[in-house]
Amino acid sequence: MKRIFLLPLLFLFLLIFEGSFVLLLPASVMRSDIILVPHIMFIALLFMAAYYNPKTAIYYAIVCGFLYELVYVEIIGSYALAFPLIVYLFNLVMKVLHPHLLIVAFFAVLANILMEYYRYGFILLVQGTTMTHHMFFTQRLIPTILLNIVFLIICSYFFKKLFSRLKAAEEEM
C-alpha cells in the first residue's frame, strides 16, 4: 500500500521544492544578473527512466509536465511536450549505454541544456522576450547548469539507490 504512493509523493514534493527554491535564495543573488532555475524534478524523472522503468517514466513525465505548467506557468503545452520528449530521447540513448552513475549524470546535464534551449526558443517564438542569445548563455544557461550539477552531486546517489531498490522490489513480486 505504501509503495504505490511513494513515487507520486516524491514528484509532488520536488514540484513544491522548486516553487519554494526561489524564495529561499538570498536576495543578493536574485538582484544580480544571474538567473538560477532548479530542474530537480526533471533530473528525478531522468533517473527514473534510467534505473526504474523507461515507459513509466514517460507517463510520469507527461503528468509532471502538465502539473508544472498548471501551477506555475499558466501557458499549458510547452513543458508538457518538452518533458516526455526529452525523456524519450534520453531513453533512446540509455538503451545503448550501461546505466553507470556518471554516464547517467552526464546525459542528465545534456538533457538539462536541451530543455533550457527548448524553453528559450519557445519563449522567443511565442511570447517574445528581449533576451539575446549571449545574455541567455552567460546569465541563465551557465548558472542554471552549474546549479543543477550541484543538485546532481547531492541527489544522484540517492536517486539511483531509490529507483534501483524500487525496481528490485518489483522484480521480486
Added chain:
Amino acid sequence: MTPFRNKRLIILLGSFIILVALIGFSIRGDRKLTLPEQFVKDTVGFVQMVVDKPTQYVISFIDSIQNMRNMYEENRRLKARLDGYLSVSQKVADLEAENKELREVLGKTDEKKLSDFTPIQATVIARNPDQWNDYVIINRGETDGIKVNMAVMTAQGLIGRIKSVSQFTSTVQLLSDGSRTNRISAAIQGDERISGLIKGYAEKGNYLLFTSIPSDTEIKKGQIVATSGLSGVFPSNLVIGTVEKVEEADFGLTQTAYVKPAADFYNINHVIVVERLAPSGDTGGASE
C-alpha cells in the same frame, strides 16, 4: 510492422496537435481558470502552504543573520529618516481632518474616495521557478474575496496585480514581469498632476519605465510616483516608486522617467491585496 509504425506516428501527431491547441487556448492573457486547473492549483497550493511554515522560519532565520551584519549602519540611516516623521504625521492628520470637513460641506460624505480600499492580507507560498515570467503565488483565493486585476502591494509599495484566481490560491503578476499587457496608469503629484503609463521594466538597474509624459512638464528626481486611480481597477495613491532620471523619448514628443520601485521584488513575504472601494466605470479588458 507497418500498422505498428503508423500507430506511433498517429499518436505523436495527435498529441502534437492537442498540445498546440492547448497552448493557443491557455496563452490568452485574461482568461478565467478552468475547473481542473483550479483544482490542481489548490491541491498543490494546499501542500505548499503546509510546507510554507518551516520555509518561513528558515527564510527569517537567514534574514536575521544577514541583518545583524548591517545593523549599525541601518540604525544610523533610520534615525536620520525618523527625525522628520512626527511633523509629517501631524501634517497628514491635519489634512485628513480638513478634507473630511470640506467633503461634508459639499455633501459628499457617502461617496468613496478614489484612494479608499479594503486590504486583504496574504502570504507568499511559492514563486515561479521558471523565471521567464515573474509570478508569485499567494494563499488567498476566490473564497477570500480575491478577484482578477486587484492591486497587490507590500508595506513598501505596489508590487503587482492578481493575474488569476482559483478557490484557495491566486497568482500575482509582478510589475517586473515582461508581459506586453502589464501596464499601470500612474501619476506624479507635484505642483500639477502629471499622468502617464508605467509601461515596462528595465532589468539593468532595476527601473520601471514611466512613459507617455508630455515633454513640456518638468519632472524632478525624487518625486513620488503613485497609481492614479484613473483606470477603474486600482485605487489611487498606491506608492510605486521614486523618479531617478528623466529622458526624452519618441523623438522629443514625450518624456520617459526611470522610476526606482519602492518595493523589493525579491524579498516578498507578506503582501496586501487591495480591493478598490470607489465605483469603476465600464472598463473592460485585462490591462489598465
